[in-house]
Amino acid sequence: MSGSPRHSRDDVSDMALRLLDEYGLPDLTMRNIATALEVRASALYWHFPNKQALLASVSARILGPMADVRVEDMTVSEALRGLGARLRECLLAYRDAAELVSSSLALGLVDSPVRPQLLAVTRRDGVPDSLSRVAAEAVMHFVVGYTFHEQQRLSADSFGLLPAAESLDPQNASTQPAQSGDFEEALRMIAEGLETLSASARAGASPGPGDRAAS
Secondary structure, eight states: OOSSOSSOHHHHHHHHHHHHHHHOGGGOOHHHHHHHHTSOGGGGGGTOSSHHHHHHHHHHHHHGGGGGOOOTTSOHHHHHHHHHHHHHHHHHTSTTHHHHHHHHHHTTSSOOSSHHHHHHHHHHTTOOHHHHHHHHHHHHHHHHHHHHHHHHHHHHHHTTOSOGGGOOOGGGTTTOHHHHHHHHHHHHHHHHHHHHHHHHHHTTOOOOHHHHHHO
């Protein structure tokens, strides 16, 4: 085996994503990735200094389709809800994706795909950046956590650990009525909160704790 890498950085990330979807995050080891690529584990370090860097690359691939959301002609509320819905779709596309992306976000290895797009819309409408950033973080934390729980339940169901009445269909996880209704309602509440605070800020009368409690 020669000293030069046999595969590109993209090859390694692609294989890691395939193994994640097929076997899950616990089995996504450097050894297993290298075995699938028919190289020694040390060859992977030509492209990634450590496992966390590789997982961050996989996280970025999972989040990649977020860039396709066109928010230019959306209202702030439409953009926030559209970005949240698309993020959930990206995470549900791969097994254990929410857990993996959560780890990469927590370590600062990937950036929020919601923040820049939401900022572009809110700045257009004169919404303070501080409020937009908080809303973007709320969407990221809510969607990643919500989807993580969905995928945990799907995993438990695959092992027969859920009661029959609660059994889930992986093909329809993103469209089951009760779950989708709760998810969309939560995004709507975040959007309405942003709109309310933005209106107060634009009017120069940011509400204090007493005002919020009375509203």
